[in-house]
Amino acid sequence: MRGFPSENTHASSRRQFNWHSINWKRVEKKVKELQIRIAKAVREGSYRKAQSLQWLLTHSFYSKLLAVKRVVTNKGKRTPGSDGEIWKTPNQKMEASARLRRRNYRSQPLRRVYIRKKNGKLRPLSIPTMTDRAMQALYLFALAPVAETTGDPNSYGFRKYRSCADAIQQCFICLAGHRCARWVLEADIRSCFDRISHGWLFNNIPMDKKILQSWLKAGYIDKGFAYPTQAGTPQGGIASPTLANMTLDGLESTVKSAVPRGSKVNIIRYADDLVVTGKSKELLEVKIVPVINNFLKERGLELSEEKTKIARIEDGFNFLGQHLKKHGGKLIITPSKGAVKALITKTGKIVKDHLGRSAWRLIKQLNPVIRGWANYHRHVVSKRTFAYIDSRIFRQIWHWARRRHPSKGRKWVKRRYFRSTGNRNWSFFATLSSESGKPDLVDLYHADYTRIVRHAKVRSMANPYSIDWQNYFAARKTVKYAEPIYV
Numbered sequence: 345m346r347g348f349p350s351e352n353t354h355a356s357s358r359r360q361f362n363w364h365s366i367n368w369k370r371v372e373k374k375v376k377e378l379q380i381r382i383a384k385a386v387r388e389g390s391y392r393k394a395q396s397l398q399w400l401l402t403h404s405f406y407s408k409l410l411a412v413k414r415v416v417t418n419k420g421k422r423t424p425g426s427d428g429e430i431w432k433t434p435n436q437k438m439e440a441s442a443r444l445r446r447r448n449y450r451s452q453p454l455r456r457v458y459i460r461k462k463n464g465k466l467r468p469l470s471i472p473t474m475t476d477r478a479m480q481a482l483y484l485f486a487l488a489p490v491a492e493t494t495g496d497p498n499s500y501g502f503r504k505y506r507s508c509a510d511a512i513q514q515c516f517i518c519l520a521g522h523r524c525a526r527w528v529l530e531a532d533i534r535s536c537f538d539r540i541s542h543g544w545l546f547n548n549i550p551m552d553k554k555i556l557q558s559w560l561k562a563g564y565i566d567k568g569f570a571y572p573t574q575a576g577t578p579q580g581g582i583a584s585p586t587l588a589n590m591t592l593d594g595l596e597s598t599v600k601s602a603v604p605r606g607s608k609v610n611i612i613r614y615a616d617d618l619v620v621t622g623k624s625k626e627l628l629e630v631k632i633v634p635v636i637n638n639f640l641k642e643r644g645l646e647l648s649e650e651k652t653k654i655a656r657i658e659d660g661f662n663f664l665g666q667h668l669k670k671h672g673g674k675l676i677i678t679p680s681k682g683a684v685k686a687l688i689t690k691t692g693k694i695v696k697d698h699l700g701r702s703a704w705r706l707i708k709q710l711n712p713v714i715r716g717w718a719n720y721h722r723h724v725v726s727k728r729t730f731a732y733i734d735s736r737i738f739r740q741i742w743h744w745a746r747r748r749h750p751s752k753g754r755k756w757v758k759r760r761y762f763r764s765t766g767n768r769n770w771s772f773f774a775t776l777s778s779e780s781g782k783p784d785l786v787d788l789y790h791a792d793y794t795r796i797v798r799h800a801k802v803r804s805m806a807n808p809y810s811i812d813w814q815n816y817f818a819a820r821k822t823v824k825y826a827e828p829i830y831v
Contacts, residue, residue: 483555528628540575667680717733
């Protein structure tokens with residue numbers, strides 16, 4: 345597997361490689377090298393060179409292998425598109441990589457499904473075919489270096505090595521000081537993914553226009569009927585988050601250039617959710633909101649009037665599942681009430697669904713939910729919230745145990761399902777048989793087992809596709825969380 349076989353390389357020569365014997369480290373290295381060159385060309389303003397490198401990357405056999413790998417290893421690998429095809433065997437995966445060609449490529453209609461949102465409404469989700477997903481992953485390899493190089497410094501959603509924790513920490517930086525802004529605009533873009541102008545995307549996204557048009561005009565199939573797409577990027581497509589991010593890039597510089605210095609204006613954006621700080625309500629209402637609306641209008645978007653609010657930092661606001669509020673001049677960030685309620689509702693449903701099942705199966709379902717939620721909120725002031733969650737889940741489990749044994753007393757139920765571990769006297773557990781003959785005990789994970797640590801925010805200008813930042817990201821991987829613990 346030396347060099348980069350061209351698109352014209354015969355498919356049979358590619359099938360000689362066994363999927364399980366591929367040196368993936370070498371494949372990833374070769375793709376990364378081209379991505380670094382693309383990012384460098386964009387920084388230097390050599391857009392023709394960047395375009396040539398993008399063509400080379402999208403026709404590289406290494407990139408095609410990596411694109412297929414991404415599709416067959418993500419969460420949706422068992423979810424077929426409108427053609428019902430799934431890649432399971434090594435031969436199918438190798439054949440798929442050979443079929444990823446620009447020539448005669450045409451995106452298939454997407455399969456439309458609906459998922460329920462928190463407010464009870466249904467959100468449409470479009471599922472591409474496996475081939476279309478791989479093509480999106482392939483061309484995303486070439487587009488991602490451009491998006492990272494030209495992206496807004498304080499945009500944190502769907503970007504490599506950036507997360508919600510970075511966005512929340514940036515909020516802390518912008519609002520914690522005594523001289524920081526005291527007013528916040530919570531802006532929400534109405535149906536962002538569904539309304540982006542196709543015309544704007546065609547004119548401004550630096551990628552192969554034929555491929556882009558094929559994605560955007562593929563249409564979708566809903567309940568057996570085919571429908572065309574006139575606007576938006578499909579929610580569910582691999583490339584859609586990057587296209588949406590690039591649509592909103594430039595908002596930060598546009599807003600800051602429209603206000604005088606000293607206005608304390610900062611923009612923190614995660615995908616289509618954004619927070620804008622300012623020194624006064626009038627500044628946000630009279631100057632900032634019109635600028636944002638004009639910026640969005642060019643792209644076929646608009647702010648949602650119902651979800652866009654202006655609040656004082658002393659009154660608090662919610663962002664990405666956290667509640668930010670100043671108490672006596674000190675900014676305190678805690679999990680929002682909505683996030684807590686959603687978790688308790690979810691654990692309650694799991695417990696209810698396991699009334700007739702064993703304690704081990706219940707613990708197996710609850711542990712990843714509790715641990716995942718606690719890990720997400722471990723960077724803010726959550727210790728008291730963790731204790732509250734543990735008490736609520738304990739009530740749910742106690743009710744579950746009493747219903748399973750209505751004729752038994754409380755002491756019997758306690759001995760059967762709870763034990764003492766460390767400083768905890770009521771730890772829900774299950775017993776499993778092991779090969780050694782000794783029973784294995786499995787305990788329920790408690791949220792307050794999670795340590796509260798301060799998150800080390802990624803630097804705003806850090807670019808994972810720039811050679812100058814490679815040592816920085818390598819250091820973040822090795823010493824990332826040698827962080828101080830909150831008292």
